[in-house]
Amino acid sequence: MKTIKAAVARQPGGPFRIEELIQDEPHFDEVRVRIVATGMCHTDMVARDQLYKVPLPIVLGHEGSGIVEQIGSNVKKVAVGDHVVLTYMWCGHCKPCLNGDLTYCEHFYALNFNGAREDGSTSTFTAGNTAEPIHDHFFGQSSFGTFALVHERNVIKVPNDAPLELLGPLGCGIQTGAGAVINALKVSPGSSFAAFGGGAVGLSAVMAARAAGATTIISVDVVPARLALAMELGATHTINSRETDPVEAVRQITGGGADFALESSGRPTVLRQAIDALAIRGTCGIVGAPALGTEASFDVNGVMTTGKRIIGIIEGDSKPDLFIPALVELYQQGRFPFDKLVKFYSLDQINQAAEDSEKGITIKPIIRLQ
Ligand SMILES: [Zn+2]
Numbered sequence: 001m002k003t004i005k006a007a008v009a010r011q012p013g014g015p016f017r018i019e020e021l022i023q024d025e026p027h028f029d030e031v032r033v034r035i036v037a038t039g040m041c042h043t044d045m046v047a048r049d050q051l052y053k054v055p056l057p058i059v060l061g062h063e064g065s066g067i068v069e070q071i072g073s074n075v076k077k078v079a080v081g082d083h084v085v086l087t088y089m090w091c092g093h094c095k096p097c098l099n100g101d102l103t104y105c106e107h108f109y110a111l112n113f114n115g116a117r118e119d120g121s122t123s124t125f126t127a128g129n130t131a132e133p134i135h136d137h138f139f140g141q142s143s144f145g146t147f148a149l150v151h152e153r154n155v156i157k158v159p160n161d162a163p164l165e166l167l168g169p170l171g172c173g174i175q176t177g178a179g180a181v182i183n184a185l186k187v188s189p190g191s192s193f194a195a196f197g198g199g200a201v202g203l204s205a206v207m208a209a210r211a212a213g214a215t216t217i218i219s220v221d222v223v224p225a226r227l228a229l230a231m232e233l234g235a236t237h238t239i240n241s242r243e244t245d246p247v248e249a250v251r252q253i254t255g256g257g258a259d260f261a262l263e264s265s266g267r268p269t270v271l272r273q274a275i276d277a278l279a280i281r282g283t284c285g286i287v288g289a290p291a292l293g294t295e296a297s298f299d300v301n302g303v304m305t306t307g308k309r310i311i312g313i314i315e316g317d318s319k320p321d322l323f324i325p326a327l328v329e330l331y332q333q334g335r336f337p338f339d340k341l342v343k344f345y346s347l348d349q350i351n352q353a354a355e356d357s358e359k360g361i362t363i364k365p366i367i368r369l370q
C-alpha cells in the first residue's frame with residue numbers, strides 16, 4: 001500500500017479536492033508510475049460535469065507522464081526508472097484491436113470511463129477509511145495524483161533526454177490533433193488543410209500539417225490570440241469566423257476548397273462549414289465532441305457529387321507505442337513545437353487550471369505533481 005495525494009472529483013461540476021489516498025500494490029500486469037506532470041484535457045471537465053458518465057468519487061486525469069516506480073511480477077515492457085507517457089486504454093483482443101484499430105476498441109468506453117480496472121476492481125481508497133473506494137483507472141490511469149497504477153499496455157516508454165514534465169499531453173489531446181492529420185487524414189505534401197477550431201487539438205493539427213508538408217494551412221477560430229499563435233505554429237492563413245464567412249474564405253484562399261479539413265470545436269454548425277469548405281474529393285475529419293446524441297446535417301447531393309468523405313477520428317487513430325515516440329522526436333528536432341501551447345500549474349492550483357482552460361485563457365494546462 002502506498003499513500004498518495006490526488007485531486008478527487010466528488011460532485012458533478014464540483015471542484016477538485018486534494019485528498020490523501022491509499023493505493024494498492026500493482027497486480028502482476030501493472031506498473032506504478034510516479035507522476036511528474038499531467039495535462040488537463042476537455043474530457044476531464046466533461047467527466048467531472050457528468051456529460052460523459054463516470055462513477056463518483058473519482059480521480060480523473062489522463063495525460064500523465066512520469067517515472068516507473070514499481071512493476072508487477074509479469075511486466076516486461078518497462079523497468080523501474082524508465083520515463084513514460086500514459087495514454088488511453090484498449091483491450092487488445094477484440095476485432096478492432098486485432099486489426100490494429102486500437103482507438104476503436106469495442107470496450108473503449110468501458111475501459112476508459114468505468115472508473116475501475118478491466119475486472120471491475122478499484123485500487124484507491126480514502127486514507128484512514130479504506131472502506132471508501134475511490135474510482136480510478138480513468139483512461140486506464142487517473143493521473144491527477146502523485147502516483148498512478150496502470151496496466152503495462154497503456155504505459156509508453158519515452159527517451160530519458162526528453163523534457164518529461166511536458167510530454168503527458170502527447171497521450172491524448174496532442175496525439176488527437178496530430179494523429180488526425182498524419183494517421184487518419186494522411187495530409188500530403190503540397191496539399192491544403194483547414195483546422196476548424198484553434199484549441200489544443202486544432203493547433204496540434206496545424207503543427208502536424210506543417211510537419212507533413214501541407215503548403216496551405218488555414219486556422220479558423222474566433223479568438224484573435226489563438227489565430228496569432230496558429231501563425232506562429234505554421235498556419236499560412238487565419239480566418240476569424242466571427243468576422244468572415246469561413247466557407248467563402250477557405251474557398252478563396254485555396255482556389256476552390258481545402259483538400260483536408262478537421263472539425264475540433266464540437267459544434268454541428270462548424271462541422272457543416274468544414275464539409276462545405278472542402279474541395280472536390282476532399283476529406284473532413286471529426287474530432288470535436290458535442291453532447292452525446294447530438295446530430296448534424298450536410299447537403300447530401302453536395303457531398304455525393306463531389307466525392308467528399310467525412311470520417312470520425314478517435315485519439316488520432318494513434319498506435320501509441322509507435323506514434324508517441326515519433327511525436328517526441330519531431331518535438332526534439334524543432335518540427336513540432338507543442339510546448340508553445342502549455343502553461344504549468346501546481347496540484348493546489350488545479351481548479352484554477354480548469355477555469356483558465358474553460359475560459360480559453362490557457363490552451364493546454366499541465367499540472368505539476370512533484
Ligand atoms: Zn479491443
Ligand SMILES: [Zn+2]
Binds near residue numbers: 044172
Ligand atoms: Zn483527452
